[in-house]
Amino acid sequence: MGLHSGIDIKSTKNLLIGGAIILVILFTIILKKWAVYLDSKAKARSLAKAQGDHDQKSIGLCSLSTTKSIRTYALEEIKMATRDFRIRIGVGATSYVYLAELGDGQFGAVKRVMEERGGYQKMFLDEVSILLRISHPNLVALLGFCLDKGEQLLLLEYIPNKSLFDRLHTNKGKLSGTLSWSSRLSIALDIAYALDYLHSVADPPVIHRDVKSSNVLLINDDHAKLADFGLCKLGHESYSAQTPTIIRGSLGYVDTNYLNTGLVSPKSDVYSFGVLLLELITGMKSLQGSVTLAEWTNECRKHQDVDVMMGMLDPKLNGQVNVEQLRVVVYVVNLALLENSMARPNMAEIASRLSSCMDHSPETDLPV
Known part of the structure; x- marks a missing residue:
């Protein structure tokens, strides 16, 4: 009896230690994900601030500059709008462009910047920063962007009549x-x-x-x-x-x-x-x-x-x-x-x- 009791106590102790280790690992993973989330939010706020600093001289050129709403999108939202990047409507040097359905009969164009095609993140962030600062009737407008799960996506105004x-x-x-x-x-x-x-x-x-x-x-x-x-x-x-x-x-x-x-x-x-x-x-x-x-x-x-x-x-x-x-x-x-x-x-x-x-x-x- 005493031997079995000793084994049970030892097993219980090992289980507790193992459980504690698992909890620490899970907690570490959660902290890392939270850090990534906060970092993406910080980038979004930084880019949004660039929009807020937009030169007032451009406001009179286009009513869009006073009414457009630019937001960040989750990857799942973009996937849903593009039907998982189903309809390709264009190809760039570092990107592919896909048709997006925005609801109420409205469409957008999603530019998917690809790292394997040379589209590194600094270039993407520079492009977003510039797009947030400009607004003119003869420039294709930015509607939103996504930096989620390794994707670099721009949601742009859709121009249906090709180039x-x-x-x-x-x-x-x-x-x-x-x-x-x-x-x-x-x-x-x-x-x-x-x-x-x-x-x-x-x-x-x-x-x-x-x-x-x-x-x-x-x-x-x-x-x-x-x-x-x-x-x-x-x-x-x-x-x-x-x-x-x-x-x-x-x-x-x-x-x-x-x-x-x-x-x-x-x-x-x-x-x-x-x-x-x-x-x-x-x-x-x-x-x-x-x-x-x-x-x-x-x-x-x-x-x-x-x-x-x-x-x-x-x-x-x-x-x-x-x-x-x-x-x-x-x-x-x-x-x-x-x-x-x-x-x-x-x-x-x-x-x-x-x-x-x-x-x-x-x-x-x-x-x-």
Whole structure:
């Protein structure tokens, strides 16, 4: 009896010790999860504060800036809205984009930044921080974000009519019909306004660094929004003290001065916008084999003879173009693509020129 009693006491003692160890482990796990939760909340508060510090100068530009509600989402909410990332509607350099149903017939676009595609968390947080600070009718708006269980997700405004690239260069896009000359000018002006806002109104200024037709989303044939702020960089008016950075952007659109020096500025966006204008004029992609569109059109766009200039016009337009408007747009292109970046106009000047040439044009396009 005494032996058995001793064994029972020893077993009970071992059970108590084992139970205590398990409780300590469970308590440690709970503390770690709580620490992660508090850390994610702290990041969310920090990002939300950036929104609260948004420069008041932008408020008058868009009623959205006073009414939009940006919130953090749990991963399960995003999964439910995207049906577990079922419908992919876009692909970026570091991300995939999925359709999200928000209820009441509303939709959103979820940008899923992937670490395996080079989308590291600092880049994601920088993008969120910038999106929280900006608001303009011609910029795709941020609706919310998620940093949960290793996921990096942005919930963005959904623009259903695809990109300018799709419309100009894909078979499906071409089935929607040819974009008229006046529509092309209107789209260009919208993007010019968006870039002018980023360069001149946003505080601090923002350099987009990836202006291209696939980042121009069409609201309809006449209006567009600039998207994808993953490569954005905060900029300033003085660049003399800048140190070279890793070259970012897309081939054919990247500023030649930026390529040669590694120094980026708002004038780098001006160069990319010049290529975008060329794309609208010619209907051609930014790269023609190994030659850039800027190089491909160099002789035609610098020629004074209007017939030579007309030779680079998109044949799908069938010559339905206002000649004086074409002259102005080509002139703007040539200024935007100057090798000396400091000699290029700023986006405010470009927007003014485009707006003026549209205001003083006939109501309909004229055949040449």
